Every structure is written in structure tokens, then in C-alpha cells.
Amino acid sequence: MRFLVFISAFCIFYINSAIAHTTLIDVQVRSFIPGASNSVAYFTLDNDTKDIRTLVSAEVEGIKRVEIHQHKFINGMMKMSRLHSLDINAYHQVHFRPGGLHLMLFEPIQFPKPGDKIKLTLHFTKGESISIQADVIKLGEEKQNHSHH
Ligand SMILES: [Cu+2]
Structure with a gap:
């Protein structure tokens, strides 16, 4: 019995690693400061694949x-x-964060409001893309855990 549990645990692990992904972590879209014509979005991009992924563009709802x-x-x-x-090497993470890489948001059709969730999509070469429902956060309310300044 114990052996069977071990075997099935191993299979689950194996299947998981077989469908390696590029994932978006800690995604934050900042709401526009009143009067500002642009805003930013931050996240961590984790390339858990054996290939380089090349980010070529991004979309944010609205x-x-x-x-x-x-x-x-x-x-x-x-x-x-x-x-x-932007190249993300195999098995590497790239951090978009204050003072470094960021997505710059121009020409809002609809202003993202704090507390909203809006769709953020990243496009890679070969027509690949990933999407996530991102949290909209007000300046000053962002998580501080990645701050190294
Ligand atoms: Cu910028």
C-alpha cells in the first residue's frame, strides 16, 4: 500500500514537471494617480521551461x-x-519592480480602480501568450517584500 502511494505521488510529480510553464507571479497594476497620463504594472515572470522565452509585448484590459x-x-x-x-533564460525569473523593469501603461480607455481585477496578457515569440487577472493597487499600498532600494 505504501508503495502504491509512493508510485502515484511520483506520477503526479512527473506529470507536473512534464507540463513546465512560464508563469506570472505577484502581478500588480497601479491605479493612475489623479492627473497622471500614465501608470505602471509590476510582476515576476518565472520561466520554468528549458527554453529561452522572449517577451515581445503586453496588453492590459482598458x-x-x-x-x-x-x-x-x-x-x-x-x-x-x-x-x-526581453529574453527570459531557461529556468530563470525576471522581476518587474520599482526602479527596474516595468510595464508602462498609456492612454487609458478605462481607469483601473484600486481593488479591481483586470486582465493582463503577455505575448511571447512563436505566438505564445499568458494571461492573468491582476490586482489593481493604489500607489503606497503595494507589497513591500520585493523592495531593495
Ligand atoms: Cu516607464
Whole structure:
């Protein structure tokens, strides 16, 4: 009996690892500050596959234009620049967080409200995409656990 339990546990583990995924973790869309024309979204992207995944674009429900941005020091100034693709190496995580990579949200058709859940979709090469229902969070209410500044 114990042996059977072991065998079935092993099978479940094996099936799980066979359908390795790229997953979105801790997704947060920030609500627009009153008067601001843009906002941001943060998350962790976990590539649990043996292949490089290449992020090429993103969509957020109710937002007309979404860009992938990074922060860079240029002449001693922190500046944002747009990325047209981002590689996530096999078995690696990429963090989108304040002061680093982020999704920039422009031209809202509908302003995301704190407490709402809205759909966020990431598009990869080869036509692959992943979607999640993201939490909308007000500036200052975001989780602090990833802060390293
Ligand atoms: Cu930006």
C-alpha cells in the first residue's frame, strides 16, 4: 500500500514537471494617480521551461498602449527606455519592480480602480501568450517584500 502511494505521488510529480510553464507571479497594476497620463504594472515572470522565452509585448484590459520599459543610468540620470523584446533564460525569473523593469501603461480607455481585477496578457515569440487577472493597487499600498532600494 505504501508503495502504491509512493508510485502515484511520483506520477503526479512527473506529470507536473512534464507540463513546465512560464508563469506570472505577484502581478500588480497601479491605479493612475489623479492627473497622471500614465501608470505602471509590476510582476515576476518565472520561466520554468528549458527554453529561452522572449517577451515581445503586453496588453492590459482598458489600456490602449502598453510598453515594456527598463530604467537605466544615462549620464548619471535615471532614465526609462523602451524594450522591444526581453529574453527570459531557461529556468530563470525576471522581476518587474520599482526602479527596474516595468510595464508602462498609456492612454487609458478605462481607469483601473484600486481593488479591481483586470486582465493582463503577455505575448511571447512563436505566438505564445499568458494571461492573468491582476490586482489593481493604489500607489503606497503595494507589497513591500520585493523592495531593495
Ligand atoms: Cu516607464
